[in-house]
Amino acid sequence: MKQGWEYCQLEDVVKKGSSNISLNKIKGEDGEFPVFAAKGYVQNVSFFDQEEEYLAIIKDGAGIGRVSKHPSKSSVVATMQYLIPKKGFDINFIKYFLEGIDFEKHRSGSTIPHIYFKDYKSEKFPKVPLPEQQHIVSILDEAFSAIDKAKANTEQNLKNAAALFESYLQGVFSEIFHSNETKKIKELAKVVGGYSFKSKDFKKSGKYQVIRMGNVRPGIIRENENPVFIDKIDEKVLSRATLHPNDVIITQTGTKNKRDYGFTVIIEKTNYLLNQRIAAIRFTKLYLPKFFLYFSWTDLFKDQYFANETGTVGQGNVGIKAITDSKVPFIPLDQQEKIVEKIDTILVETQKLETIYQKKIDDLEELKKSILQKAFAGELKAEIAQKYDLKDTLNLAAEPTIK
Numbered sequence: 383m384k385q386g387w388e389y390c391q392l393e394d395v396v397k398k399g400s401s402n403i404s405l406n407k408i409k410g411e412d413g414e415f416p417v418f419a420a421k422g423y424v425q426n427v428s429f430f431d432q433e434e435e436y437l438a439i440i441k442d443g444a445g446i447g448r449v450s451k452h453p454s455k456s457s458v459v460a461t462m463q464y465l466i467p468k469k470g471f472d473i474n475f476i477k478y479f480l481e482g483i484d485f486e487k488h489r490s491g492s493t494i495p496h497i498y499f500k501d502y503k504s505e506k507f508p509k510v511p512l513p514e515q516q517h518i519v520s521i522l523d524e525a526f527s528a529i530d531k532a533k534a535n536t537e538q539n540l541k542n543a544a545a546l547f548e549s550y551l552q553g554v555f556s557e558i559f560h561s562n563e564t565k566k567i568k569e570l571a572k573v574v575g576g577y578s579f580k581s582k583d584f585k586k587s588g589k590y591q592v593i594r595m596g597n598v599r600p601g602i603i604r605e606n607e608n609p610v611f612i613d614k615i616d617e618k619v620l621s622r623a624t625l626h627p628n629d630v631i632i633t634q635t636g637t638k639n640k641r642d643y644g645f646t647v648i649i650e651k652t653n654y655l656l657n658q659r660i661a662a663i664r665f666t667k668l669y670l671p672k673f674f675l676y677f678s679w680t681d682l683f684k685d686q687y688f689a690n691e692t693g694t695v696g697q698g699n700v701g702i703k704a705i706t707d708s709k710v711p712f713i714p715l716d717q718q719e720k721i722v723e724k725i726d727t728i729l730v731e732t733q734k735l736e737t738i739y740q741k742k743i744d745d746l747e748e749l750k751k752s753i754l755q756k757a758f759a760g761e762l763k764a765e766i767a768q769k770y771d772l773k774d775t776l777n778l779a780a781e782p783t784i785k
Contacts, residue, residue, distance in 0.1 A: 387508050388508075388510075389509060390506075390509045391503060391505065391506065392479075392502065393503035394468070395467065395471050395476060396465040396468060396471075396476060397468060398463055398464060398499045398503075399431070399432070399466055400460075401457060401463070402460055403417060403431075403457055403458070403459050403460055404460055405419070405424065408425065408427050411428060412426060413426050413428030414428075415428070415455050416452075416453070416456045418450070418452055418459070419461070420440050420448070430456055430457050431457035431458075432455070432464060432466070433454060433455065435451065435452060435454045436465065436466045436467070436473075437449055437466075437476060437477055437480070438458045438462045439462060439463050441461065441462060441463045441498070441499075442460075442495075443461055443494055444495075446485055446496065447497055449477055451473065451474070465480070470512060471512075472516055475515040475516070475518060478758075479758055481754060482757075483502065483505060521757075522753065522762075526750065529746050529749060529750055532746055536739050536743050537743060539739055540736060543739065544732070546732070548679070550725075550728055551676060552681065554721065554725070555676070555677050555680045555711065556680075556682065558711045559677075562711050562713050564709040564710060564711055564712060565710060565712040566710075567674075567706050567707070567710060568706035570712070572663075572664045573661055573705050574656070574661065574664065575658070575702055576623070576657045576658040576662075577623035577655070577657065579592055579655070579657055581610075584610035584612065585611045585612065586609075589612070590624075590654070591605065591609055591611050592611065592655045593654050593657060593660065594610065594657045594660075595643070595657070595660065598631060598633050598647055599645050600647065601647050601675070603649075603650075612655060615655075620655075624656075625651075625652075625654040625655065626649065626662075627650055627651070628649065628671045629648070629649040629663065629671075630646055630649075630662070630663045630674055631646065631647060631660050631661065631662050632646045632678070633645045634659045634699060634700050635659040635698065637696065637697065637698060638694065638695060638696065638697060641688055644678075644684060644687050644688065646674075646678040648671050648672060649662075659699075663705065670719065670722055672726075673721065676722065676725050677710055677711065686709065688700065690704030
């Protein structure tokens with residue numbers, strides 16, 4: 383804390399207010415006054431809760447502690463709480479202060495997280511004159527504008543790197559698929575459906591990990607995503623459900639018309655069991671699992687796979703037959719190996735780029751936190767942009783290329 387600064391508590395700076403607005407209650411409403419929720423603007427209604435501009439903080443559910451500023455004559459839904467500045471305190475100064483608080487330390491609730499004003503109202507707040515508050519805000523605005531621009535550039539380049547790899551993959555396999563013989567998967571592999579394990583048999587640790595939908599992402603087994611295990615298992619079930627190294631597994635259920643499943647990954651371990659709604663594809667020696675893996679990430683495969691989607695509006699399903707009947711390019715094994723080797727190299731390059739960009743994004747977020755800490759400890763300087771080399775940061779994201 384800065385010597386000479388006076389400090390008060392957050393409750394001396396803002397007054398809290400509650401909302402009883404639910405999305406169901408305002409369904410069909412219309413008017414000139416906006417209502418906001420955690421993700422932003424919802425709709426206009428015929429009434430408003432707040433006469434003047436105010437801050438709102440998410441107090442229930444995902445995103446707890448995220449603060450937003452809203453205009454006069456508007457409202458927020460009940461999962462958010464009003465924080466209304468008291469006289470003598472700048473609303474933007476308060477907003478920056480709140481953004482520097484680690485609300486995780488005030489979190490309660492295991493299933494649905496909550497934060498309560500009573501738990502964070504005692505946070506120490508610098509009681510400085512209004513002109514000084516506004517001066518600090520102007521410095522933070524300049525610094526954060528540069529950081530946000532740098533972050534936006536980096537996020538775009540992160541997307542570009544992934545898109546460039548996808549474009550390369552599409553181009554390679556489009557030429558192969560349309561210029562060579564094709565075969566149905568059932569001619570080259572055995573396809574096995576997952577076993578319907580009973581959830582009551584699951585344990586937090588054990589000999590075999592059961593691979594479920596949430597554990598599978600393109601090219602990745604997320605072992606630590608809600609892991610479940612089985613210790614003892616019937617030999618027949620074990621024989622049927624055990625995954626083998628080089629099996630390619632594919633998820634079969636998700637949201638209809640969204641293509642948020644059909645994820646594929648190659649199995650590399652021996653202690654996995656296959657759960658229902660995931661299929662395993664076991665190729666013969668004529669076909670490289672990794673060649674198929676890369677092909678399965680293209681629209682050439684996805685269009686075939688999702689053409690057979692069934693289910694309700696909310697849930698989509700794809701059956702085993704859609705997998706076995708899907709066509710894949712069939713070329714000699716040595717050619718498959720060469721193509722896989724080339725794609726492996728490109729993928730490594732892409733992942734390196736993505737790692738660099740993600741670290742830049744993480745570093746920028748840490749920089750924001752550091753600046754906020756200095757601001758409210760009285761250590762902020764007007765030349766902060768130069769001190770933190772933000773001008774160089776703006777140029778950190780060159781367009782990705784694949785050689």
